[in-house]
Amino acid sequence: MDLGLDGRVAVVTAASKGLGRATALALAAEGAKVVLNARDGDALQAVADRCGDDALVVPGDITDPALPARLVQAAVDRWGRVDAVVANAGGPPAGRALDITDEQILAAVNANMLASVRLARAAVPRMRAQQWGRIVFIASASVKQPIPDLALSNVARTALWSWTKTAAQDLAPDGITVNLAAPGLHATDRFIERGATGPAGDPADFGQIVAFLCSRQAAFVNGTALAVDGGAVAGLL
Numbered sequence: 001m002d003l004g005l006d007g008r009v010a011v012v013t014a015a016s017k018g019l020g021r022a023t024a025l026a027l028a029a030e031g032a033k034v035v036l037n038a039r040d041g042d043a044l045q046a047v048a049d050r051c052g053d054d055a056l057v058v059p060g061d062i063t064d065p066a067l068p069a070r071l072v073q074a075a076v077d078r079w080g081r082v083d084a085v086v087a088n089a090g091g092p093p094a095g096r097a098l099d100i101t102d103e104q105i106l107a108a109v110n111a112n113m114l115a116s117v118r119l120a121r122a123a124v125p126r127m128r129a130q131q132w133g134r135i136v137f138i139a140s141a142s143v144k145q146p147i148p149d150l151a152l153s154n155v156a157r158t159a160l161w162s163w164t165k166t167a168a169q170d171l172a173p174d175g176i177t178v179n180l181a182a183p184g185l186h187a188t189d190r191f192i193e194r195g196a197t198g199p200a201g202d203p204a205d206f207g208q209i210v211a212f213l214c215s216r217q218a219a220f221v222n223g224t225a226l227a228v229d230g231g232a233v234a235g236l237l
Contacts (some may be wrong), residue, residue, distance in 0.1 A: 001217070003028060003030050003211060003212060003214070003215035003216060003217065004217070005030040005031055005032045005084075005211065005214060005215060005216075006030065006031030006032070006061045006086060006215075007017040007031060007032075007033070008031075008032045008033070008083040009031045009032065009033045009034075009035070009036075009079045009081050009082050009083050009084070010027050010033070010034050010035070010084040010085065010086060010214060011035040011037070011071050011072060011075055011077050011084070011085045011086065011119070011123070012024040012027065012034055012035070012036055012037065012085075012086045012088065012106045013015060013037045013038070013062045013071070013086070013087055013088050013089065013115075013119065014037070014038050014062065014088035014089050014090060014138075015034075015036040015037060015038050015044060015047055015088070016036075016038035016039075016040045016043035016044045016046075016047060017043060017188070017189055017225070018186075018188035018189060018203060019088065019138055019183060019186060019188060019203055019206050019207070020038070020086075020088040020138065021047050021203070021207075022038055022204050022207030023086050023088070023138070023205035023206070023207040023210045023211070024047055024048060024051060024055075024207075025047070025051065025204070025207060026204070026207030026208045026210065026211040027084075027086075027207075027210075027211050027214065028051035028052060028054070028055065028139065029052075029211075030211055030212075030215075032054075032083075032084070033054035033055070033056075033075075033079050034048075034051055034054065034055050034056070035055075035058055035071055035074055035075045035078075035108065036048055036051070036055060036056065036057050036058065037058050037059070037060060037067070037071055038059065038062065039059060039060065039061050039126070040061035041060070044057045044059060045057055048102065051074075056074060056075070056078050057140065057164075058070065058071055058074050062087075062089055062111070062115045062119075063089075063107075063110050063111050064072060064116055064194055065114075065118060068115065068118040068121075068122045069118075069121035069122040071085075071119065072082060072085070072119070072122040072124070072126065073186075076126065076166055081126065082123050082126050082127070082133075083127070083129065083130075083132065083133060083134065083214075084133065084134040084135070084136070084214040085119050085120060085122075085123045085134075085135055085136070085211055085220060086136045086137075086138065086184030086214070087115065087116035087119045087120065087135075087136070087137045087138065088137075088138040089111045089112050089115055089116070090111070091112070091150070091153050092104070092107065092108035092111065092112060092141070092150075092152035092153055092156065093152065094149050094150055094152075095149065095150075095151050095152055096148060096149055096151055097151040099151075100152055100196050104152055104158075105152065105155060105156075106153060108152040108153065108156040109155070109156045109159060111140055112139075112156035112157055113152065113156045113157070113159045113163070115158055116137045117160070117163055120135045120167070120178065121147075123135065124171065124176065127174065127175075127176045128176065129175045131170075131174055131175040132175045132176070133166050133174070133175065133176035133177070134176070134177055134213065134214040134215075134218070135167075135171075135176065135177065135178040135179070135183055136178075136179055136180070136210050136213045136214060137160055137164060137178075137179070137180045137181070137226070138180075138181050138210065139157040139160055139161065139180050139184060139231045140157050140181075140182060141183060141184040141227055141232060141233050142157055142158070142182075143157050143158050143160075143161040143180065143182050143183045143225050143228060144182060144225065144233045144235055145232075145233045145234065145235055146158075159164055160180065161180055161225055163176050164179065164180050164223060164225070165223050168216045168222045168223030169223065171222075172179055172222055175219075177213075177218065177219065177221060177222040177223075178222065178223065179213050179218075179221060179222065179223065179224045179226060180224070180225040180226070181209060181210050181213065181225075181226050181227070181228060182225045182226060182227045182228065182229070183201070183206055183228045184201065184227070184228065184229025184230055184231065184233070185200045185229070185230075186197070186201040186203050186206055186234070187200040187201070187202065187203060187204070188203055198215075199230055201228065205228075206228050209226065209228050213226065
Protein backbone atom coordinates (compact mmCIF):
# COMPACT_ATOMS: atom_id res chain seq x y z
CA MET A 1 0.00 0.00 0.00
CA ASP A 2 1.26 3.46 -0.91
CA LEU A 3 0.82 5.56 2.24
CA GLY A 4 1.17 8.84 0.38
CA LEU A 5 4.21 9.86 2.42
CA ASP A 6 6.69 10.27 -0.41
CA GLY A 7 8.08 13.80 -0.11
CA ARG A 8 6.30 14.52 3.17
CA VAL A 9 8.37 15.95 6.04
CA ALA A 10 8.24 14.41 9.50
CA VAL A 11 9.84 15.24 12.84
CA VAL A 12 10.54 12.28 15.14
CA THR A 13 11.81 12.68 18.70
CA ALA A 14 13.64 10.08 20.81
CA ALA A 15 14.63 8.64 17.44
CA SER A 16 18.03 7.20 18.37
CA LYS A 17 16.75 3.83 19.56
CA GLY A 18 13.73 1.68 20.30
CA LEU A 19 10.30 2.61 19.00
CA GLY A 20 11.39 6.09 17.93
CA ARG A 21 14.15 4.71 15.74
CA ALA A 22 11.78 2.12 14.27
CA THR A 23 9.29 4.87 13.46
CA ALA A 24 11.89 7.06 11.78
CA LEU A 25 13.06 4.14 9.64
CA ALA A 26 9.49 3.25 8.67
CA LEU A 27 8.72 6.82 7.62
CA ALA A 28 11.94 7.07 5.62
CA ALA A 29 11.16 3.77 3.90
CA GLU A 30 7.88 5.33 2.74
CA GLY A 31 9.77 8.22 1.17
CA ALA A 32 9.36 10.80 3.93
CA LYS A 33 12.06 13.29 4.77
CA VAL A 34 12.81 13.08 8.48
CA VAL A 35 14.15 15.38 11.19
CA LEU A 36 15.62 13.15 13.89
CA ASN A 37 15.99 14.23 17.50
CA ALA A 38 17.47 12.67 20.62
CA ARG A 39 20.22 13.57 23.07
CA ASP A 40 22.84 11.22 21.59
CA GLY A 41 24.04 12.80 18.37
CA ASP A 42 26.25 9.88 17.35
CA ALA A 43 23.42 7.37 17.74
CA LEU A 44 21.13 9.71 15.80
CA GLN A 45 23.62 9.93 12.96
CA ALA A 46 23.68 6.15 12.74
CA VAL A 47 19.90 6.20 12.30
CA ALA A 48 20.14 9.01 9.75
CA ASP A 49 22.63 6.97 7.74
CA ARG A 50 20.01 4.22 7.50
CA CYS A 51 17.32 6.71 6.49
CA GLY A 52 19.19 7.88 3.39
CA ASP A 53 19.93 11.35 2.10
CA ASP A 54 16.71 12.98 3.30
CA ALA A 55 17.43 12.89 7.03
CA LEU A 56 18.43 15.79 9.25
CA VAL A 57 19.96 15.26 12.71
CA VAL A 58 19.09 17.79 15.42
CA PRO A 59 20.42 16.62 18.81
CA GLY A 60 18.91 17.99 22.00
CA ASP A 61 16.94 17.25 25.14
CA ILE A 62 13.22 17.24 24.37
CA THR A 63 12.46 18.43 27.92
CA ASP A 64 13.99 21.80 26.94
CA PRO A 65 10.89 23.97 26.34
CA ALA A 66 12.56 25.72 23.41
CA LEU A 67 13.57 22.59 21.51
CA PRO A 68 10.23 21.61 19.88
CA ALA A 69 10.01 24.93 18.05
CA ARG A 70 13.62 24.53 16.90
CA LEU A 71 12.85 21.09 15.47
CA VAL A 72 9.91 22.40 13.47
CA GLN A 73 11.94 25.35 12.25
CA ALA A 74 14.76 23.02 11.21
CA ALA A 75 12.30 21.11 9.03
CA VAL A 76 10.99 24.32 7.50
CA ASP A 77 14.47 25.71 6.89
CA ARG A 78 15.58 22.50 5.16
CA TRP A 79 12.45 21.50 3.23
CA GLY A 80 9.99 24.40 3.51
CA ARG A 81 7.26 22.49 5.36
CA VAL A 82 6.36 20.07 8.12
CA ASP A 83 3.66 17.47 7.55
CA ALA A 84 3.93 15.15 10.54
CA VAL A 85 5.35 15.16 14.03
CA VAL A 86 5.88 12.01 16.07
CA ALA A 87 6.50 12.87 19.71
CA ASN A 88 8.30 10.25 21.76
CA ALA A 89 10.29 10.33 24.99
CA GLY A 90 11.88 7.78 27.27
CA GLY A 91 9.70 6.56 30.08
CA PRO A 92 10.12 7.85 33.65
CA PRO A 93 11.50 5.70 36.48
CA ALA A 94 9.46 2.93 38.03
CA GLY A 95 7.55 3.63 41.24
CA ARG A 96 4.24 2.90 42.88
CA ALA A 97 1.58 5.56 43.33
CA LEU A 98 2.19 6.35 47.00
CA ASP A 99 5.96 6.36 46.67
CA ILE A 100 6.48 8.93 43.93
CA THR A 101 7.38 12.50 44.89
CA ASP A 102 6.12 15.87 43.68
CA GLU A 103 9.42 16.47 41.91
CA GLN A 104 9.22 13.13 40.10
CA ILE A 105 5.65 13.79 38.99
CA LEU A 106 6.56 17.23 37.61
CA ALA A 107 9.56 15.80 35.75
CA ALA A 108 7.46 12.99 34.25
CA VAL A 109 4.73 15.38 33.13
CA ASN A 110 7.32 17.65 31.53
CA ALA A 111 9.01 14.81 29.64
CA ASN A 112 6.04 12.63 28.77
CA MET A 113 3.22 15.12 28.37
CA LEU A 114 4.32 18.74 28.00
CA ALA A 115 7.19 18.03 25.60
CA SER A 116 4.75 16.35 23.23
CA VAL A 117 2.21 19.14 23.52
CA ARG A 118 4.90 21.72 22.80
CA LEU A 119 5.92 19.89 19.63
CA ALA A 120 2.31 19.75 18.45
CA ARG A 121 1.76 23.44 19.18
CA ALA A 122 4.92 24.35 17.27
CA ALA A 123 3.84 22.38 14.21
CA VAL A 124 0.13 23.29 14.08
CA PRO A 125 0.47 26.76 12.47
CA ARG A 126 2.40 25.27 9.54
CA MET A 127 -0.07 22.40 9.23
CA ARG A 128 -3.05 24.74 9.33
CA ALA A 129 -1.54 26.85 6.57
CA GLN A 130 -1.37 23.80 4.29
CA GLN A 131 -4.63 22.25 5.60
CA TRP A 132 -2.93 18.91 6.21
CA GLY A 133 -1.06 17.43 9.13
CA ARG A 134 -0.50 14.35 11.25
CA ILE A 135 0.39 14.41 14.95
CA VAL A 136 1.20 11.12 16.65
CA PHE A 137 2.20 10.67 20.26
CA ILE A 138 4.00 7.48 21.26
CA ALA A 139 2.79 6.73 24.77
CA SER A 140 2.03 3.41 26.46
CA ALA A 141 -0.67 0.80 26.91
CA SER A 142 -0.90 2.26 30.43
CA VAL A 143 -3.36 4.85 29.07
CA LYS A 144 -5.83 1.97 28.85
CA GLN A 145 -4.67 -0.22 31.74
CA PRO A 146 -2.43 1.37 34.40
CA ILE A 147 0.75 -0.53 35.26
CA PRO A 148 1.07 -0.78 39.06
CA ASP A 149 4.82 -0.09 39.33
CA LEU A 150 4.89 2.63 36.65
CA ALA A 151 2.77 5.26 38.37
CA LEU A 152 4.73 8.17 36.89
CA SER A 153 4.15 6.90 33.37
CA ASN A 154 0.47 6.27 34.12
CA VAL A 155 -0.04 9.85 35.30
CA ALA A 156 1.88 11.65 32.55
CA ARG A 157 0.70 9.58 29.63
CA THR A 158 -2.97 9.63 30.55
CA ALA A 159 -2.69 13.42 30.80
CA LEU A 160 -1.34 13.41 27.24
CA TRP A 161 -4.19 11.15 26.16
CA SER A 162 -6.73 13.60 27.58
CA TRP A 163 -5.07 16.45 25.71
CA THR A 164 -5.14 14.39 22.52
CA LYS A 165 -8.88 13.75 22.77
CA THR A 166 -9.53 17.43 23.37
CA ALA A 167 -7.24 18.74 20.63
CA ALA A 168 -8.52 16.30 18.01
CA GLN A 169 -11.84 18.11 17.79
CA ASP A 170 -10.15 21.49 17.43
CA LEU A 171 -7.78 20.35 14.68
CA ALA A 172 -10.06 18.21 12.52
CA PRO A 173 -11.53 21.16 10.53
CA ASP A 174 -8.00 22.01 9.37
CA GLY A 175 -7.25 18.55 8.00
CA ILE A 176 -5.02 17.73 10.96
CA THR A 177 -5.31 14.50 12.93
CA VAL A 178 -3.87 13.83 16.36
CA ASN A 179 -3.61 10.28 17.64
CA LEU A 180 -1.82 8.32 20.28
CA ALA A 181 -0.01 5.03 19.70
CA ALA A 182 -0.17 2.92 22.86
CA PRO A 183 2.49 0.21 22.73
CA GLY A 184 2.68 -2.77 25.01
CA LEU A 185 5.88 -4.77 25.43
CA HIS A 186 8.26 -4.57 22.49
CA ALA A 187 11.75 -5.99 22.06
CA THR A 188 13.63 -2.76 22.80
CA ASP A 189 16.61 -2.01 25.04
CA ARG A 190 14.26 -0.94 27.83
CA PHE A 191 12.43 -4.27 27.63
CA ILE A 192 15.74 -6.03 28.24
CA GLU A 193 16.85 -3.62 30.99
CA ARG A 194 13.63 -4.16 32.97
CA GLY A 195 14.04 -7.91 32.73
CA ALA A 196 10.56 -8.15 31.24
CA THR A 197 9.23 -11.52 30.21
CA GLY A 198 6.49 -12.73 27.91
CA PRO A 199 5.66 -12.04 24.28
CA ALA A 200 7.15 -8.86 22.85
CA GLY A 201 6.34 -7.07 19.63
CA ASP A 202 8.78 -6.23 16.86
CA PRO A 203 9.69 -2.51 16.94
CA ALA A 204 9.80 -2.47 13.14
CA ASP A 205 6.15 -3.52 13.00
CA PHE A 206 5.27 -0.79 15.50
CA GLY A 207 7.05 1.79 13.34
CA GLN A 208 4.88 0.83 10.40
CA ILE A 209 1.74 1.33 12.52
CA VAL A 210 2.86 4.88 13.29
CA ALA A 211 3.67 5.44 9.63
CA PHE A 212 0.09 4.45 8.81
CA LEU A 213 -1.25 6.97 11.34
CA CYS A 214 0.79 9.58 9.44
CA SER A 215 -0.57 8.47 6.08
CA ARG A 216 -3.06 9.81 3.59
CA GLN A 217 -5.36 6.85 4.28
CA ALA A 218 -5.57 7.67 8.00
CA ALA A 219 -7.34 10.98 7.37
CA PHE A 220 -10.44 9.82 9.28
CA VAL A 221 -8.54 8.27 12.20
CA ASN A 222 -8.54 11.05 14.76
CA GLY A 223 -8.52 11.29 18.56
CA THR A 224 -7.72 7.59 18.86
CA ALA A 225 -5.42 5.70 21.23
CA LEU A 226 -4.38 2.75 19.12
CA ALA A 227 -3.25 -0.18 21.27
CA VAL A 228 -0.29 -2.07 19.81
CA ASP A 229 0.10 -4.65 22.56
CA GLY A 230 -0.71 -8.08 21.18
CA GLY A 231 -3.98 -8.11 23.08
CA ALA A 232 -2.38 -7.68 26.51
CA VAL A 233 -4.81 -5.00 27.68
CA ALA A 234 -7.93 -6.71 28.98
CA GLY A 235 -10.29 -3.70 29.14
CA LEU A 236 -13.19 -3.32 26.73
CA LEU A 237 -12.69 0.42 26.04
